Amino acid sequence: MSLNYDLPEEAVMMRDSVRKFAEAVIRPKARELDEKQEFSPEITKQMGELGLFGFCIPEEYGGNGIGYVPYMVAVEEISRVDGSQGATVAAHNSLGIGPLYYFGNEEQKKKYLPPLCTGDKVWGFGLTEPDAGSDAGGTKTTAVKDGDEWVINGSKMFITNASTDACLGVTVQALTGTRPDGKKEYSCFIVENGTKGFEARTLHEKMLWRASITSELFFDDCRVPAKNMLGKQGEGFHQMLDTLDRGRLSIAAMGLGCAQGAYELGLKYAKERKQFGQAISTFQASAFKLADMYMEIEAARNMLYKAAWLCDNKRDEYKVLSTMAKLYCSEVAHRCVNHSLQLLGGYGLMKEYDIERLYRDQRLLEIGEGTSEVLRLVISRAIGCYKV
Amino acid sequence: MNIYVAIKQVPDTEASLLVKDGVSINETDIKWILSPYDEYALEEALKLKEKIPGSTVTVISLGPNRVESAIRTGLAMGAENAIHIETAEPFPDHKIIAAALGNAIKQDAGYGIIFMGKQAIDDDSYLTHIYLAEHLGIPVATNVIAFNHDNGKVVVEREIDEGAREKIEMSVPCVVGATKGLNTPRYASLMGIMKAKKIPIKKLSLQDAGIAQLDNKIKREKLYAPPEKPQGRIIPGEPEDAVKELVRVLKEEAKVL
Ligand SMILES: Cc1cc2nc3c(=O)[nH]c(=O)nc-3n(C[C@H](O)[C@H](O)[C@H](O)COP(=O)(O)OP(=O)(O)OC[C@H]3O[C@@H](n4cnc5c(N)ncnc54)[C@H](O)[C@@H]3O)c2cc1C
Numbered sequence: 191m192s193l194n195y196d197l198p199e200e201a202v203m204m205r206d207s208v209r210k211f212a213e214a215v216i217r218p219k220a221r222e223l224d225e226k227q228e229f230s231p232e233i234t235k236q237m238g239e240l241g242l243f244g245f246c247i248p249e250e251y252g253g254n255g256i257g258y259v260p261y262m263v264a265v266e267e268i269s270r271v272d273g274s275q276g277a278t279v280a281a282h283n284s285l286g287i288g289p290l291y292y293f294g295n296e297e298q299k300k301k302y303l304p305p306l307c308t309g310d311k312v313w314g315f316g317l318t319e320p321d322a323g324s325d326a327g328g329t330k331t332t333a334v335k336d337g338d339e340w341v342i343n344g345s346k347m348f349i350t351n352a353s354t355d356a357c358l359g360v361t362v363q364a365l366t367g368t369r370p371d372g373k374k375e376y377s378c379f380i381v382e383n384g385t386k387g388f389e390a391r392t393l394h395e396k397m398l399w400r401a402s403i404t405s406e407l408f409f410d411d412c413r414v415p416a417k418n419m420l421g422k423q424g425e426g427f428h429q430m431l432d433t434l435d436r437g438r439l440s441i442a443a444m445g446l447g448c449a450q451g452a453y454e455l456g457l458k459y460a461k462e463r464k465q466f467g468q469a470i471s472t473f474q475a476s477a478f479k480l481a482d483m484y485m486e487i488e489a490a491r492n493m494l495y496k497a498a499w500l501c502d503n504k505r506d507e508y509k510v511l512s513t514m515a516k517l518y519c520s521e522v523a524h525r526c527v528n529h530s531l532q533l534l535g536g537y538g539l540m541k542e543y544d545i546e547r548l549y550r551d552q553r554l555l556e557i558g559e560g561t562s563e564v565l566r567l568v569i570s571r572a573i574g575c576y577k578v
Numbered sequence: 579m580n581i582y583v584a585i586k587q588v589p590d591t592e593a594s595l596l597v598k599d600g601v602s603i604n605e606t607d608i609k610w611i612l613s614p615y616d617e618y619a620l621e622e623a624l625k626l627k628e629k630i631p632g633s634t635v636t637v638i639s640l641g642p643n644r645v646e647s648a649i650r651t652g653l654a655m656g657a658e659n660a661i662h663i664e665t666a667e668p669f670p671d672h673k674i675i676a677a678a679l680g681n682a683i684k685q686d687a688g689y690g691i692i693f694m695g696k697q698a699i700d701d702d703s704y705l706t707h708i709y710l711a712e713h714l715g716i717p718v719a720t721n722v723i724a725f726n727h728d729n730g731k732v733v734v735e736r737e738i739d740e741g742a743r744e745k746i747e748m749s750v751p752c753v754v755g756a757t758k759g760l761n762t763p764r765y766a767s768l769m770g771i772m773k774a775k776k777i778p779i780k781k782l783s784l785q786d787a788g789i790a791q792l793d794n795k796i797k798r799e800k801l802y803a804p805p806e807k808p809q810g811r812i813i814p815g816e817p818e819d820a821v822k823e824l825v826r827v828l829k830e831e832a833k834v835l
Binding site for chain 1: 647650770771775
C-alpha cells in the first residue's frame with residue numbers, strides 16, 4: 191500500500207523545458223513589456239510552439255491533450271517569472287479554448303481550435319460586466335433572436351485576450367429570456383473579431399498584468415448567425431460556472447508560481463545581502479520568513495496537484511479542491527511576495543528588481559475568477575454551513 | 579544522411595558540487611542536464627536534418643542509467659533514434675569513450691556527420707570529439723561557430739584566437755565540435771517530450787561497443803575544490819592617506835609592485 195507523490199518523469203522534463211524558456215525568453219523582456227503595457231503576440235506564438243496551449247484538447251483539434259497536471263506545471267513555471275505571460279496562458283487555455291472545446295459543436299471546434307492551440311490566435315471569455323462581477327447572475331447583456339440571427343446588446347468589462355489583432359473572437363454570456371421556473375435564461379455566443387457592432391477597447395493603466403491585454407467589450411446591435419450559439423439555448427450560466435471551476439486551477443497555478451518566484455528571489459537576496467557584518471538570511475527574523483514561505487509553498491503545491499489530479503481523473507470532488515487551491519495558492523502568493531519584498535528592503539520597491547513586479551502581479555489572484563470572499567462562500571456552502 | 583550527435587549528461591551549472599572520496603563528486607541530489615555545448619551540436623544536427631529530406635538524427639550517450647534522461651531530452655528536442663552505451667564505475671577514459679562511441683556509430687548505420695560539443699562543461703577535457711574522429715579516421719573541426727553543408731561538402735567557421743575566424747572545408751563523413759554562438763538551441767516542446775517517451779533506446783554494453791577490456795591509460799589522481807577566496811580588504815581613511823597605504827600594501831605585503 192503506497193501513495194505516489196512523484197510527478198511523472200515527463201512532467202519533470204516539461205518543467206525544465208518551460209523554466210528554461212521562461213528564463214531565457216520571458217525574463218529579459220518582462221520588465222519592459224510591463225512598463226510599456228505591451229501585449230506580445232510574438233511571445234504568445236513562441237509559447238504556442240512550446241506547446242502551452244491546448245492541454246486538454248485532443249490532437250485532432252490541434253491540442254496536445256496531456257491534461258491538467260502538466261498544465262499546472264507549465265502555468266506555474268511561466269508565472270514564476272512573469273504574471274502577465276502567466277495570465278495569457280491561463281486565460282487563453284481555461285477561458286478561451288476551454289468553453290469552445292467542452293461546449294462547442296464539431297464544426298465550431300474544427301474551425302476555431304487549431305489556430306488557438308498554436309498560439310497564432312487568442313480567444314476571450316466575456317462574463318463580467320461593469321455592474322456584475324461576483325454576482326455573475328446579474329449580467330444585463332441581452333441577445334434577441336431575429337430570423338436566423340441573434341442580436342446582441344450590452345457590454346463586458348475586464349475581458350482578457352480580446353482587444354488585439356491576435357484575437358480570433360470571444361465567447362459572451364447574454365440574457366436570452368426567462369426560464370419556465372421564472373429565473374433568467376442565459377446562453378453563450380461566439381462572436382468573431384471584426385463582427386459588425388462588436389468593439390473591444392483596451393483598458394490601460396492597470397496596476398498589474400500590464401503585458402496581458404484586458405479589454406472592455408461593446409455590443410451595439412451586433413448580429414451573429416444562429417449557429418454561433420455555444421451549446422444549447424439556456425445552458426449559458428452553467429457553462430460559465432463550469433468554466434470557472436476549471437479555470438480556478440490555472441489561477442491557483444499562477445499563485446503557486448508567483449509564490450515560488452518570490453521565495454527564490456528572497457532567498458537569493460537574503461543570502462547575498464550583508465548588514466551588521468552578516469548575511470541578512472542569518473537573522474532569525476529573515477530566516478523564519480523564508481522557512482514559512484517554503485512550507486506554505488509545499489502545502490499549496492500539494493493541494494493544487496491533488497485538485498488537478500482529481501480533475502484529470504474526472505472526479506467531481508475536484509470542484510471544491512480547485513476552489514480551495516485557488517484561494518490558498520493566491521493567499522500563499524500574497525504572503526510570499528510580501529515577505530520577499532520585505533527581505534529586499536528599499537531595493538524591493540525598485541523596478542530593477544523583479545520582486546516589484548511579482549508583488550503587483552499577485553494582487554489580482556485574490557480577485558479574478560472568484561474573489562477570496564466569494565470562494566470562502568463556495569467552500570462554506572459545500573460543507574453545509576448554511577443548511578441548519 | 580544519418581546524422582549522429584554524441585551527448586553527455588553533466589551536473590547542472592547551478593549545482594553545488596562536493597568531492598566525495600578525493601577523486602569523484604557526490605552524485606546524490608545533483609540535478610543533471612544535457613551539456614550546453616551538446617545542445618548546440620544537437621540543434622545544428624536537427625537543422626541539417628530539416629534541410630536534407632530523408633535524414634535521421636540519432637543521439638548517442640555513454641554512461642550509467644541516469645544518462646537516459648539526457649537521451650530523452652535529446653529525443654524530445656527532435657532526434658528520432660537513440661543509443662545508450664551502458665557503463666558503471668570505473669568509467670572509461672576519454673580515448674576509450676571515443677572508441678566505444680565510434681564503434682557503436684559504425685555498427686549502427688552508414689554515418690554522415692557526427693556533431694558533438696567541443697567540450698563537456700563538467701570535466702572540460704576538450705578531447706572526445708578529436709579522439710572520436712581519430713578513431714574513425716575522419717576529419718574533425720573544433721570550436722565550430724558556423725556550419726554549412728552544400729553539395730556533399732561541409733564548410734565550417736572556427737572561432738580562433740580573440741574572436742578571429744578560420745573557415746575550413748571538410749569532406750563527409752566528419753566530426754563537428756560545436757561551440758557557443760553556433761545557433762540558438764530549440765526548447766523541448768511538450769509534444770516532443772510526450773513523443774520521446776515512446777521511442778525505444780538501443781542499449782549496448784561496452785563489450786557490444788567493441789571494448790573488450792577496460793584498459794584506461796589515464797587515471798584521476800585527485801579532485802579538489804578551488805581554495806576559498808580570501809576576504810577582500812578595505813583601506814579606510816582620506817583618499818590621500820588611503821592611496822599611500824594601498825601602495826605600501828601592494829609593495830610590501832602583496833609584493834606585486
Ligand atoms: C486583469 C483582469 C482580468 C480579468 N479577466 C476576466 C475575463 O477574462 N473574463 C471575465 O469574465 N472577467 C474577467 N475579470 C473580472 C474578474 O473576474 C472580476 O473582477 C471578479 O469576478 C470580481 O468582480 P468585481 O471586480 O466586479 O468585484 P465585485 O463583485 O464588485 O466585488 C467587490 C468586493 O465585494 C466583495 N463581495 C461581492 N459579493 C460578495 C458576497 N456575496 N459576500 C462577500 N463579499 C462579497 C468581493 O469579495 C470584493 O471584495 C478580470 C479582471 C481583471 C482585473
